[in-house]
Amino acid sequence: xxxxxxxxGQALGSRxxxxxxxxxxxxxxxxxxxxxxxxxxxxxxxxxxxxSYAESMVDLLGGRWRLLPxxxxxxxxxxxxxxxxxxxxxxxxxxxxxxxxxDRETLHPDVEQLLRATEELVADGFTVLPYCNDDPVTCRKLxxxxxxxxxxxxxxxxxxxxxxxxxxxxxxxxxxxxPVILDAGIGTASDAALAMELGCSAVLLNTAVARAGDPVxxxxxxxxxxxxxxxARLAGRIPRVTHAEPSSPQLGLIGT
Amino acid sequence: MNADIRVNGQxxxxxxxxxxxxxxxxxxxxxxxxxxxxxxxxxxSSRWEEHRLGAGDEIEIVRPFQGG
Numbered sequence: 001x002x003x004x005x006x007x008x009g010q011a012l013g014s015r016x017x018x019x020x021x022x023x024x025x026x027x028x029x030x031x032x033x034x035x036x037x038x039x040x041x042x043x044x045x046x047x048x049x050x051x052s053y054a055e056s057m058v059d060l061l062g063g064r065w066r067l068l069p070x071x072x073x074x075x076x077x078x079x080x081x082x083x084x085x086x087x088x089x090x091x092x093x094x095x096x097x098x099x100x101x102x103d104r105e106t107l108h109p110d111v112e113q114l115l116r117a118t119e120e121l122v123a124d125g126f127t128v129l130p131y132c133n134d135d136p137v138t139c140r141k142l143x144x145x146x147x148x149x150x151x152x153x154x155x156x157x158x159x160x161x162x163x164x165x166x167x168x169x170x171x172x173x174x175x176x177x178x179p180v181i182l183d184a185g186i187g188t189a190s191d192a193a194l195a196m197e198l199g200c201s202a203v204l205l206n207t208a209v210a211r212a213g214d215p216v217x218x219x220x221x222x223x224x225x226x227x228x229x230x231x232a233r234l235a236g237r238i239p240r241v242t243h244a245e246p247s248s249p250q251l252g253l254i255g256t
Numbered sequence: 257m258n259a260d261i262r263v264n265g266q267x268x269x270x271x272x273x274x275x276x277x278x279x280x281x282x283x284x285x286x287x288x289x290x291x292x293x294x295x296x297x298x299x300x301s302s303r304w305e306e307h308r309l310g311a312g313d314e315i316e317i318v319r320p321f322q323g324g
Contacts, residue, residue, distance in 0.1 A: 020323060020324070021323050022324075023322075044323025045323075046319065047264040047316065056319070056320075057320040058320060059289075072324065082316075083318075089291035090318065090319060090320055091320060
């Protein structure tokens with residue numbers, strides 16, 4: 001494939017990564033993931049409870065997709081590091097989406113704790129994919145610390161507000177030494193296309209598909225949007241100007 | 257003896273001798289997808305049978321769940 005996406009040395013056939021939370025039911029989740037074309041799907045790590053033990057995400061998903069565990073809900077580097085180690089043991093993967101939440105209401109990352117967790121996990125051999133703010137400085141520090149990619153938010157998790165600060169995302173993409181994966185905030189297909197047009201290497205989303213009117217159809221829309229946005233990025237958009245530029249020739253007009 | 261341990265945040269009497277015994281008491285027999293930490297350190301499934309539990313131990317038993 002000419003336009004292959006490589007993440008931490010792994011060639012992936014899709015630039016869309018998708019979550020497994022909040023679907024109406026298991027069948028819709030599986031159908032939506034299939035329709036999205038994603039190869040990487042995210043899961044959380046939670047304490048077992050006897051009621052839900054029977055339904056194993058590993059059995060359900062493990063054979064068909066690469067599972068990317070997250071540290072969602074952790075508020076400290078310490079908890080995120082232990083969750084990552086438990087995830088590695090549970091799933092046999094050293095890939096980890098590191099989330100360290102600093103604010104329960106906005107779910108914004110705690111940058112200081114996130115950096116600390118990233119450093120510790122990189123030192124321990126993990127492939128670290130940090131969920132972070134849309135801040136070029138934070139992204140650079142995470143990349144310098146050894147993150148395999150940076151995953152800035154477009155808007156707060158689950159908000160569906162799209163990309164609130166496209167200029168910041170564009171800056172991050174222009175300067176990043178590692179792939180940029182737009183994570184969180186996507187509401188609909190045009191948001192995913194915009195992320196790709198701004199230069200992101202991939203998009204990670206969940207709620208926009210899981211809670212859509214028709215999750216399977218929205219998954220297909222996201223797939224097409226990511227592909228379309230990527231093609232447009234590679235094609236190179238025209239510059240924005242503040243005046244009109246006629247597209248038809250100005251010579252040979254009748255009546256002149 | 258009134259020795260307590262904490263399992264997933266909940267206190268309970270220490271009745272299992274090892275991690276494996278504790279897991280069996282909860283119906284967890286297949287290690288697939290399950291991970292255990294004792295006092296903040298992961299105990300690999302290969303060591304569940306031999307890892308002895310003691311009073312005051314804090315045990316976390318986790319598995320993958322839906323997530324974004």
